[in-house]
Amino acid sequence: MTPDQFREYGHAVVDWVADYWAGLAAGPDGARPPVQPPVSPGWVAGALPPTVPERGEPFEAVLADLDRIVVPATTHWQHPSYFGYFPANTSGPSVLGDLVCAGLGTQGMLWSTGPACTELETVTLDWLVDLLGLPARFRSDGPGGGVIQDSASSAALVATLVALHRASDGRWRESGVQDRFTVYASTQGHSSIEKAARIAGLGDRAVRLVDVDERLAMRPDALAAQIAGDRAGGATPALVVATVGTTSTTAVDPLAAIGALCREQQIWLHVDAAYAGAAATCPELRWTHAGVELADSYCFDPHKWLLTGFDCDAFWVADRSELVQALTVLPEYLRNAATATGAVIDYRDWQVPLGRRFRALKLWFVLRWYGVEGLRAHVRTGVALADRFAGWVRADDRFELVAPHPFSLICFRLRAPDGVNEALLHRLNATGSLFLTHTKVRDRFVLRLAIGAPATAAGHVAAAWRQIQQAATELLAG
Numbered sequence: 402m403t404p405d406q407f408r409e410y411g412h413a414v415v416d417w418v419a420d421y422w423a424g425l426a427a428g429p430d431g432a433r434p435p436v437q438p439p440v441s442p443g444w445v446a447g448a449l450p451p452t453v454p455e456r457g458e459p460f461e462a463v464l465a466d467l468d469r470i471v472v473p474a475t476t477h478w479q480h481p482s483y484f485g486y487f488p489a490n491t492s493g494p495s496v497l498g499d500l501v502c503a504g505l506g507t508q509g510m511l512w513s514t515g516p517a518c519t520e521l522e523t524v525t526l527d528w529l530v531d532l533l534g535l536p537a538r539f540r541s542d543g544p545g546g547g548v549i550q551d552s553a554s555s556a557a558l559v560a561t562l563v564a565l566h567r568a569s570d571g572r573w574r575e576s577g578v579q580d581r582f583t584v585y586a587s588t589q590g591h592s593s594i595e596k597a598a599r600i601a602g603l604g605d606r607a608v609r610l611v612d613v614d615e616r617l618a619m620r621p622d623a624l625a626a627q628i629a630g631d632r633a634g635g636a637t638p639a640l641v642v643a644t645v646g647t648t649s650t651t652a653v654d655p656l657a658a659i660g661a662l663c664r665e666q667q668i669w670l671h672v673d674a675a676y677a678g679a680a681a682t683c684p685e686l687r688w689t690h691a692g693v694e695l696a697d698s699y700c701f702d703p704h705k706w707l708l709t710g711f712d713c714d715a716f717w718v719a720d721r722s723e724l725v726q727a728l729t730v731l732p733e734y735l736r737n738a739a740t741a742t743g744a745v746i747d748y749r750d751w752q753v754p755l756g757r758r759f760r761a762l763k764l765w766f767v768l769r770w771y772g773v774e775g776l777r778a779h780v781r782t783g784v785a786l787a788d789r790f791a792g793w794v795r796a797d798d799r800f801e802l803v804a805p806h807p808f809s810l811i812c813f814r815l816r817a818p819d820g821v822n823e824a825l826l827h828r829l830n831a832t833g834s835l836f837l838t839h840t841k842v843r844d845r846f847v848l849r850l851a852i853g854a855p856a857t858a859a860g861h862v863a864a865a866w867r868q869i870q871q872a873a874t875e876l877l878a879g
């Protein structure tokens with residue numbers, strides 16, 4: 402592809418994306434594609450040729466297949482009536498930042514292989530420390546520092562590895578897992594914590610799922626009892642993962658009490674705020690992070706609720722030297738003058754892979770385009786719409802709210818057997834005009850309505866509630 406061809410087709414692709422977004426956002430509901438595509442497994446594979454084309458094809462043919470094959474089989478996460486799981490935001494500046502990243506094609510494993518890639522990442526993560534009101538020691542001009550991981554799952558894995566390094570006094574690096582180390586999270590903690598324990602060689606049995614209180618937050622007394630019991634049984638507690646905004650219901654673990662216990666017991670505390678960390682951009686929501694100054698590491702996903710496209714997890718440590726000691730390897734072929742000075746960050750030592758792309762560009766574009774005001778406005782819109790929706794649920798006595806809603810997720814159900822609630826969810830999603838997902842809370846089937854797609858406005862949430870009420874009326878009438 403020549404530069405001129407790239408220019409021509411690049412413009413066509415940007416137009417295509419702009420038209421796609423306009424099609425999701427505008428017009429009456431009926432004109433939009435269904436949020437979930439009505440395709441069966443294998444439909445996409447069946448529409449594709451079995452082998453690579455022998456001769457290169459015109460770009461127009463590729464673009465045409467986006468409309469013919471890809472879009473009809475796409476779940477539209479940017480649809481304004483997408484209320485499933487948690488949002489996976491993207492935005493204009495984020496896409497454009499990714500385009501520049503792809504165009505530069507930088508591989509920033511070392512400072513020397515990408516000085517801008519490294520330093521822009523360090524600075525944007527320092528900016529985020531201030532934007533979220535996180536402890537100053539997470540900043541790179543203190544003992545800590547931030548790095549972009551691909552996901553909160555990778556952040557949990559890296560936290561597990563450095564926690565093992567600390568708990569073994571560094572022996573883990575040479576000898577592997579020699580002691581019976583244990584890891585703690587609440588029963589509501591994310592599954593990535595168990596996956597990280599498995600990958601780290603600890604196994605599922607090393608993970609203790611600690612009991613929660615009536616708000617579904619970890620009970621510090623139960624954590625203390627579990628730790629004491631494990632120590633008495635000869636185990637070495639290595640890591641506690643506390644969550645701000647659990648996946649199921651957005652419960653908030655009490656960081657101050659958990660952090661004090663971790664300090665006393667010398668256990669690494671990782672705070673997983675994958676979705677809810679974005680809320681800390683708003684001072685009025687920072688109460689959810691009280692005690693975060695006791696964390697050894699912290700992560701959140703700008704790719705969930707902060708207008709930055711997947712993948713972008715922001716991960717900080719309070720002491721970068723422990724992290725680097727845990728993960729550093731320096732084969733001859735990576736030695737270079739800048740690394741030898743010890744004065745630069747080589748992000749290869751802060752993550753599992755060696756190579757890395759210039760993800761900071763999209764984050765930087767987003768932070769500069771929206772500014773603090775724009776980012777806060779996005780979060781506040783989600784929280785206000787969720788509050789309004791919760792009010793409607795409360796006012797209809799056929800329904801109940803099943804968990805507190807500090808952010809933009811509402812967990813609710815019909816006061817009816819699980820089967821009726823399940824049928825309600827299927828009936829709603831089958832319409833294609835909106836999409837919700839479910840969870841189980843105290844063994845009961847619960848619907849989740851997660852607000853946060855950038856295109857979602859008051860009218861979409863009101864329309865969703867009208868549809869939910871109507872479907873409930875039909876179902877309850879039998």
Ligand SMILES: Cc1ncc(COP(=O)(O)O)c(C=O)c1O
Nearest residue numbers: 552553554591646647648673675
């Ligand atoms: C609390 C929490 N932690 C971790 C994750 C995993 O996120 P990722 O997809 O970035 O690995 C999620 C995903 O929803 C989550 O809600």
